[in-house]
Amino acid sequence: MTTTTPEGGHEDGATRRDFLYIATGAMSVVGAGLFVWPLVDQMNPSADVLALASTELDLSAIEEGQAVTVMWRGKPVFVRHRTAEEIATAKTDDSAALPDIALDSDRVQKAEWLILIGVCTHLGCVPLGQKSTEVKGEYGGWFCPCHGSHYDTSGRIRKGPAPKNLGVPPYVFLDDSHIRIG
Amino acid sequence: MSNPGVTTQVMQWVETRLPIFSFINHSVGTEYPTPRNLNYWWSLGSIAGVALVLQIVTGIVLAMHYVPHADMAFDSVEHIMRDVNYGWMLRYMHANGASLFFVAVYIHMFRGLYFGSYKAPRELLWWFGILIFLAMMATAFMGYVLPWGQMSFWGATVITNMFTAIPVVGEAVTTWLWGGYSVAGPTLQRFFSLHYLLPFVIFALMFLHLWALHTSKSNNPLGIDVKSEKDTLPFHPYFTTKDLVGFGVFFVILAYWVFFNPNYMGHPDNYIPANPLVTPPHIVPEWYFLPFYAILRAVPDKLGGVVLMLGAILILFVIPWLDTSRVRSATFRPVYKGFFWIFVVNGLVLGWIGANPPEGAYIIIGRIATAYYFAHFILVMPIVGWFEKPKPLPDSIAAAVLGDDSAKEAN
Numbered sequence: 001m002t003t004t005t006p007e008g009g010h011e012d013g014a015t016r017r018d019f020l021y022i023a024t025g026a027m028s029v030v031g032a033g034l035f036v037w038p039l040v041d042q043m044n045p046s047a048d049v050l051a052l053a054s055t056e057l058d059l060s061a062i063e064e065g066q067a068v069t070v071m072w073r074g075k076p077v078f079v080r081h082r083t084a085e086e087i088a089t090a091k092t093d094d095s096a097a098l099p100d101i102a103l104d105s106d107r108v109q110k111a112e113w114l115i116l117i118g119v120c121t122h123l124g125c126v127p128l129g130q131k132s133t134e135v136k137g138e139y140g141g142w143f144c145p146c147h148g149s150h151y152d153t154s155g156r157i158r159k160g161p162a163p164k165n166l167g168v169p170p171y172v173f174l175d176d177s178h179i180r181i182g
Numbered sequence: 183m184s185n186p187g188v189t190t191q192v193m194q195w196v197e198t199r200l201p202i203f204s205f206i207n208h209s210v211g212t213e214y215p216t217p218r219n220l221n222y223w224w225s226l227g228s229i230a231g232v233a234l235v236l237q238i239v240t241g242i243v244l245a246m247h248y249v250p251h252a253d254m255a256f257d258s259v260e261h262i263m264r265d266v267n268y269g270w271m272l273r274y275m276h277a278n279g280a281s282l283f284f285v286a287v288y289i290h291m292f293r294g295l296y297f298g299s300y301k302a303p304r305e306l307l308w309w310f311g312i313l314i315f316l317a318m319m320a321t322a323f324m325g326y327v328l329p330w331g332q333m334s335f336w337g338a339t340v341i342t343n344m345f346t347a348i349p350v351v352g353e354a355v356t357t358w359l360w361g362g363y364s365v366a367g368p369t370l371q372r373f374f375s376l377h378y379l380l381p382f383v384i385f386a387l388m389f390l391h392l393w394a395l396h397t398s399k400s401n402n403p404l405g406i407d408v409k410s411e412k413d414t415l416p417f418h419p420y421f422t423t424k425d426l427v428g429f430g431v432f433f434v435i436l437a438y439w440v441f442f443n444p445n446y447m448g449h450p451d452n453y454i455p456a457n458p459l460v461t462p463p464h465i466v467p468e469w470y471f472l473p474f475y476a477i478l479r480a481v482p483d484k485l486g487g488v489v490l491m492l493g494a495i496l497i498l499f500v501i502p503w504l505d506t507s508r509v510r511s512a513t514f515r516p517v518y519k520g521f522f523w524i525f526v527v528n529g530l531v532l533g534w535i536g537a538n539p540p541e542g543a544y545i546i547i548g549r550i551a552t553a554y555y556f557a558h559f560i561l562v563m564p565i566v567g568w569f570e571k572p573k574p575l576p577d578s579i580a581a582a583v584l585g586d587d588s589a590k591e592a593n
Contacts, residue, residue, distance in 0.1 A: 031433075038271055047264065
């Protein structure tokens with residue numbers, strides 16, 4: 001910059017005009033970027049969608065052994081009031097051969113309440129097993145009818161093409177019988 | 183490869199298979215000779231092109247959130263304004279962009295009128311321009327219906343009712359347009375479909391407009407033909423750069439309306455949901471229709487008003503033959519130049535009349551201005567061209583712009 005060169009500082013052949021070209025080009029890129037971002041961002045969830053991003057649920061009406069399905073962010077969430085037997089099986093199976101290793105105690109906040117995202121980790125179908133009349137699969141949890149994945153009483157994948165356990169959504173217990181998912 | 187723009191091997195590979203680079207170069211590059219004296223009035227064409235692209239881009243994203251249903255359209259527009267990320271900005275850009283598109287096109291048209299750009303050999307170029315203008319009017323009208331507010335609904339009712347003026351089949355045609363016995367849900371849905379379609383029709387017409395332009399080449403402020411290479415400059419970089427300045431001004435003006443005064447050109451009544459039982463006390467179309475609206479109301483006859491309004495645009499098709507002067511540019515036409523500016527003022531008067539209620543003096547002024555509008559084309563253009571003695575034309579563009587000596591040197 002400070003080097004003095006003959007003919008007014010065109011040491012490397014760069015001219016005032018080159019500078020103007022680059023400055024104009026750079027400014028145009030910035031302007032285009034500022035315009036493109038709203039075009040991209042408008043496709044992200046809108047404020048009303050974000051406002052529905054959490055779901056509250058009263059657990060007191062769910063008897064032991066029952067399960068309910070609630071909607072959270074457009075997806076089903078399985079809430080199962082597990083029996084003592086189911087809890088015991090889940091804990092025993094902590095040491096079984098699990099494709100996606102996870103301890104039952106890490107997947108629940110209170111052992112009797114198993115709360116899962118009801119979407120098969122294979123290709124997104126909703127597994128069966130919520131209603132008493134539905135097939136629960138070989139491990140007593142859920143069974144995905146699309147491609148035959150079996151989940152156990154902790155929602156862990158045990159058999160079939162799904163690679164991962166059923167997801168656990170973020171949730172908090174507001175009090176003993178109310179939860180907020182999301 | 184002889185083409186100067188094709189520099190890399192990749193470009194050459196493409197060029198031999200699809201001569202896209204030489205096409206661009208011959209269209210807007212160094213190989214497109216452009217009269218060297220084009221002033222900023224000539225920037226409005228490319229600015230209108232930018233406005234069209236802006237309308238298409240913002241329109242496509244708005245259509246991702248808009249619901250074309252009579253029960254949901256209004257709420258979906260409010261959803262865009264309140265909930266969709268940047269939805270308010272995109273909608274205001276689209277609404278104000280439409281207005282600025284018309285501003286650009288109106289200036290572009292008046293420029294053509296002043297400098298005689300409609301005269302031989304540019305008649306088809308002019309015609310495609312009028313077709314674009316007609317398609318724009320249809321698109322803008324249907325777009326204004328989509329928010330399904332009071333002005334949308336009643337504007338649609340008034341405009342579509344014009345078709346009932348058609349003798350014999352008027353009622354049937356209007357019922358067919360509505361898809362019912364009044365403007366209602368079916369009307370809204372077909373308007374949405376057509377509002378999405380027409381911009382692409384305009385885009386195609388714009389291509390024909392440009393094809394005709396690149397065949398006859400640009401007119402220029404002197405209105406004389408290009409005689410030698412000395413009269414021209416390559417489009418790039420001279421006019422690409424000049425057009426970019428115009429784009430910058432356009433975007434600054436757009437930003438002013440979008441960010442500081444977004445509802446100025448709209449009507450508050452359109453923030454009231456459409457109600458088929460209550461007509462707003464004062465229905466006015468968007469500003470860009472006002473002069474034609476004034477012509478419609480100037481005639482105390484239903485069919486007559488509609489015919490005259492349509493005629494006000496269709497008459498533009500025949501002005502290449504109504505104008506009898508062999509000189510293009512009004513710069514060299516002392517008499518016509520005065521009439522041109524009277525015509526401009528008359529157009530503004532028509533717009534002002536269109537914005538006011540049809541009562542008292544407004545009716546009289548509206549009728550005089552309407553009569554003058556047609557007189558300009560039917561009387562002034564043929565008669566002035568016939569008796570007017572034009573000023574002497576320069577020998578060439580180069581001679582006028584660079585001075586006679588340097589023009590001779592070039593020869």
